Amino acid sequence: MTMSGSVQRIPGYCALCISSCGCISVIEDGRLTKVEPDPSHPTGKALCAKGRAAPELVNHEDRLLYPLRRVSPKGDPEPQWERISWDEALATTARELERLAEENGSETVAFSIATTAGTSMQNGYPWVERLRQAFGCPNVVASMELCNFTRDFLYAHTFGSGMPMADLEHTGCVVLWGHNASSTWLPHGTRVAAAKARGAKLVVVDPRRVGFAAKADQWLRVRPGSDGALALGLAGVMIDEDLFDRSFVRDWSNGPFLVREDNGRLLSGADLDESGNSTARVAWDKTADAPVLYDNASGSYERTGADLALGGTIDVPGQDGVIQCRPAFDLYAGTGRRTDMDSGGAGARNRAADGKLGSGIGLHLGQRRAAQQFRPEQPRDRIALCFDRQFRHQRRQRALHQGANK
Numbered sequence: 179m180t181m182s183g184s185v186q187r188i189p190g191y192c193a194l195c196i197s198s199c200g201c202i203s204v205i206e207d208g209r210l211t212k213v214e215p216d217p218s219h220p221t222g223k224a225l226c227a228k229g230r231a232a233p234e235l236v237n238h239e240d241r242l243l244y245p246l247r248r249v250s251p252k253g254d255p256e257p258q259w260e261r262i263s264w265d266e267a268l269a270t271t272a273r274e275l276e277r278l279a280e281e282n283g284s285e286t287v288a289f290s291i292a293t294t295a296g297t298s299m300q301n302g303y304p305w306v307e308r309l310r311q312a313f314g315c316p317n318v319v320a321s322m323e324l325c326n327f328t329r330d331f332l333y334a335h336t337f338g339s340g341m342p343m344a345d346l347e348h349t350g351c352v353v354l355w356g357h358n359a360s361s362t363w364l365p366h367g368t369r370v371a372a373a374k375a376r377g378a379k380l381v382v383v384d385p386r387r388v389g390f391a392a393k394a395d396q397w398l399r400v401r402p403g404s405d406g407a408l409a410l411g412l413a414g415v416m417i418d419e420d421l422f423d424r425s426f427v428r429d430w431s432n433g434p435f436l437v438r439e440d441n442g443r444l445l446s447g448a449d450l451d452e453s454g455n456s457t458a459r460v461a462w463d464k465t466a467d468a469p470v471l472y473d474n475a476s477g478s479y480e481r482t483g484a485d486l487a488l489g490g491t492i493d494v495p496g497q498d499g500v501i502q503c504r505p506a507f508d509l510y511a512g513t514g515r516r517t518d519m520d521s522g523g524a525g526a527r528n529r530a531a532d533g534k535l536g537s538g539i540g541l542h543l544g545q546r547r548a549a550q551q552f553r554p555e556q557p558r559d560r561i562a563l564c565f566d567r568q569f570r571h572q573r574r575q576r577a578l579h580q581g582a583n584k
């Protein structure tokens with residue numbers, strides 16, 4: 179804390195959302211008058227309008243400063259309240275909780291907690307949780323943004339782990355997809371700006387030329403709702419120009435799993451042999467020129483070192499004859515190509531024709547240039563992909579499972 183005259187400058191952090199931006203609170207004559215960025219703090223390079231407005235919140239005449247008890251019936255159009263002491267408020271609340279637990283069990287109560295992302299509950303959340311658990315109550319009504327639920331839960335269900343943070347400090351290419359970090363996540367935006375200043379390429383997918391879109395090396399101006407087509411188009415270019423990590427797709431995705439041409443279903447061990455495992459998936463080992471089973475339970479192939487096919491049509495000897503199959507990745511690549519404007523895929527053409535993708539050829543050139551930012555000399559773990567989180571699950575799931583789960 180520094181002090182000059184009656185002015186105090188107190189370092190701390192803004193608690194108005196989960197970003198916890200480092201700041202300096204300026205106190206004049208005992209009153210908070212200003213909140214300023216604290217560049218010496220790791221997240222303190224900038225503050226948003228809400229953080230800067232903290233003095234208005236703190237000093238507002240309508241701010242609730244002490245406990246109130248309702249003295250008119252619920253639903254009264256003119257509700258009346260009386261001020262009570264903190265001790266009385268705590269004793270009343272504890273008494274009522276105990277009464278409810280005794281009469282009907284602690285399960286009769288539900289604790290409701292506001293989101294930590296947009297409120298100052300980030301500090302209080304663990305304490306409410308502790309109270310709930312000490313009370314023996316299993317019911318919590320927690321609000322969470324659609325995007326965060328996707329990030330923490332759906333991503334884990336889809337890919338086996340939560341969405342990690344992008345490695346912006348080391349990346350050579352930042353992709354902001356529908357994500358204007360400068361207005362929605364200030365510390366993240368500061369890190370993106372630092373990455374760009376360091377020389378990282380910046381690709382922004384956004385209908386609007388705002389924030390980082392105006393500074394991007396490549397701005398892809400999609401029309402709302404056409405992101406999926408763009409993602410598949412980018413993937414199509416990356417596959418055609420061999421700008422992707424083939425061994426990663428082979429070893430860490432369901433791309434090698436064979437999909438039957440006759441019914442679009444994943445080939446299983448039971449299709450090969452009457453006594454085969456119906457939950458085992460099948461890939462094609464090019465070296466052995468034979469199928470190789472994948473065990474879902476162990477998450478491994480029956481033999482190591484197999485050179486798994488990712489493309490082409492494969493005749494697999496089944497228990498009832500030859501079954502024509504294609505690897506799931508081959509179907510996915512085909513979908514990406516159909517979304518490529520040059521190849522004239524029907525879906526993409528129709529979207530362009532009805533105006534959903536904007537200028538078809540312009541967008542195509544853009545997606546080609548954007549895809550080329552993922553250049554071969556760029557290590558795969560050096561690309562930071564930052565999505566607006568509510569889109570992530572749909573897009574990834576749709577893209578990766580395209581064809582494989584029909």
Ligand code: SF4
Nearest residue numbers: 192195198199226229
């Ligand atoms: S983003 Fe704004 S509200 Fe959130 S911590 Fe930073 S300054 Fe405060």
